[in-house]
Amino acid sequence: MNVVAIFDIGKTNKKVFLFDENYKIVWEKSVNLEETADEDGFPCEDIELLKNWIFEGLAEIKTLNNYVLKAINFSTYGASFVYIDENGKILTPLYNYLKDYPEDLIDAFYKKYKGKEKFAAKTASPVLGSLNSGMQIYRLKEEKPLLFENIKYCLHLPQYLSYLLTNEAYSDITSIGCHTNLWNFKKMKYHKWVKNEDIISKIPPLHYGKDIIKKDNEVAIGAGLHDSSSAIIPYTINFTEPFVLLSTGTWSISLNPFNNKQLTFEELQNDCLCYMQYTEKPVKAARLFSGNEHEVQTKRLAEYFKVPVDSYKDIYFDKKIISNLRALNFQILYPKKYDFDILKECPFQKRDLSTFNSYEVAYHQLMLDLVEQQVFSTNLVIHNSPVKKIFVDGGFSKNSIFMNLLAEAFPDIEVYAASMAQASALGAALAIHHNWNPKPIQNDLIDLKFYKH
Template identity: 55%
Template sequence: MNCIAILDIGKTNKKLFLINEQYHIVYERGLSFPETKDEDGDNCEDIHLLTQWVKDSLQELTTQPAFHVKAMNFSTYGASFVYLNEQGEVIAPLYNYLKSYPGSLQDAFYNKYGGQQQICSETASPALGSLNSGLQLYRIKEQQPALFKQIRYALHLPQYVSYLVSGKMMTDITSIGCHTMLWDFAHKQYHPWVKEEGLEEKLPAIFPGDEVVEINNFKIGPGLHDSSAALIPYLESFREPFILISTGTWCITLNPFNNQALTPEELGQDCLCYLTYQGRPVKAARLFAGNEHEQQVRRLSEYYQTPVNYYQQIAFDPAIFAHLQATAVKEAPLSGKDLLQASRFAHRSLSDFTSYEIAYHQLIMDLMEQQQHSTALVTTGTAVRRIFVDGGFGKNPVYMHMLAAAFPQMEVFAASVAQATAIGAALAIHRHWNNQALPGDLVQMRHYAVNRELAYR
């Protein structure tokens, strides 16, 4: 059976997939391993364990006689650099993107390059400390000059994994175009500060995300940032403008059909831009709604003495929704920034609700107030008429019905692609390994229609 192998590397789980020419997963192996610590005692990925796992996975492929593996690609979490010396050896920890960033160093950087607002706007990156991976390399230059001098190549994690297989040093546009502060979106090149600080010479040449390195007729892709990879099945399946709300701990609204530059107001409300593997900007808005939901259902569980996952049994009840709308006390509107912090539900008294079901509907209504604002930041003024929701909330009927009510002018679908990041990484290099046409059922969908009477007032 002809297949492509994909290494899909998350913070917790590392997975090896074999995907056949019809884009069905025919083999899967997963592993997680403990973190280690960097020189400051902060937790970080163990790059040596990860390297060994990649090599072991390659070895595993040779023991699968039922499969003819024609190609390989990679999707990994972003905002993480691997630092190599002239000999291609790892010479530093794989620093965690959640590592705290020195405020004084960050301030000095912004002051040097025109102020925070200007550089955030030009690089389409909110100020996120170590999550701006370009600032990780800048920090090494300023605080560990001897290490900086040793670094010959700085590879984002997807390209490091690709390098382990292909031996070729590459940079990929999806990794440098994701809140790194490295990329000047207006001029489609590295921002001037990258050259001025001597970073550009440590970044290998940009390699197209849909090209491959060929070794003995085996095709090796350059690897992709996972958020960009997960969007590819949707971009390949639909031509009409759409947005994807990717839900998990974060609910990220991705709009590949919005070319407007980010405004300072949008940057201040957690908007940013990604780049597709073809270099197109994807405007995105982030909301910490999955985390808020998790906290509040714990609170509901304690108050009503129910299992924590009891909400999974709750069906959408139009009567409860209509009642809550009709009896809602007119609350002062919140400003954009305040609206994105915590939901109103955190401040509500549970004694006001006579049942778990009513309280849960109110929780989703309050989250939807935030989601409506966050999604509108990147959809207003665009031709988008379809919303796809994947991840946890896509399986939640209360959320989906309320989303349809919040956007009555849109078609709303729960959509899912099994292992979307892995499938996306395979699709990016489709023409190099697969002669079959793309299947029409890559995305599974369920439509949620809204009762016009229930649309948000």
């Protein structure tokens, strides 16, 4: 059986999958690797451990007699650089994008390049410190100039993993184009600061996501993709009518591949950004920290009502509870204008739990509040575009309260819960489809469940 191997590297879970020619998963393995720390003691990915795990995984796949390995690709979390010298030796730890960034360095940088507002709008990158991976390179150059001199290439993590197997260094537009501060979305080329600071010489040439690097013994190897951009590929291949993908996990990210209007500074302040598709088209996106909020608040509810923390899994949408809560709220506590930022703070944080007579009622209220935030966030990317459908995947797609309330909130748009196994891994396999798979792509890759409003 011909297969493609995809290494799907998350912050927590590292997975490897084999997909057959119909894109069904036929073999998989996953692991959680121990973190290490950088020179400041800040936790970070242990790149050596990851490297060894990938080589072990490949060695194991080659011993499987039922499969013929035709291609390999990578999808990994973004905003992380590996710096190598001319012999391919790694020069620094894989710095964590959550690491604090020196304020004075940020201020000096933006001052030099026309201020935060203009710069952020051009690069479609909110000001996020280390989460703008270009700023990691800038910091290295300013703080460790000698080390910077020794760098032959800065490689985003997916491209480094590809380099391990091909010995060829490339950049990829999905990694470069995701809130890195490196790309000028207006001119569709690197922002001029990258040249001014002589960083351009350390960035290898761009490689197209659909192309492979080399066919050693008939194995095609992709250059790797940023996981958020990879996850949208199965949808753009299956659906041509304008849609928004609401990808839910720790973050809920609304992705609109049909909105190519330039980001405004106000949108950037509201946590909007652009991702780049592997076809070089921007995707407007809005982020909300709602999976995290759900976790925090369900713990709070479990403690208050003295129930197990995952009790919400047994609670289903109850129309009556919702209409009672709405009637109540409109009378007393529902001023539509909030005295806080609805996108940064969930209204439920301020609610007094003693006003709810059961866990079930309180949980319905939490979902009402989370969906209200979600509607604000998703509307930022729907704005002025002809969206006909919303597909929800990830955790909240399995939550009947969330799905019913969302369908109600968007009466003119069809709302679907979408499920498919491992969207970002599947996307990375589909990206290089024509390099390994002679069959046409099936149109049943995604299971849909429609929610009436």
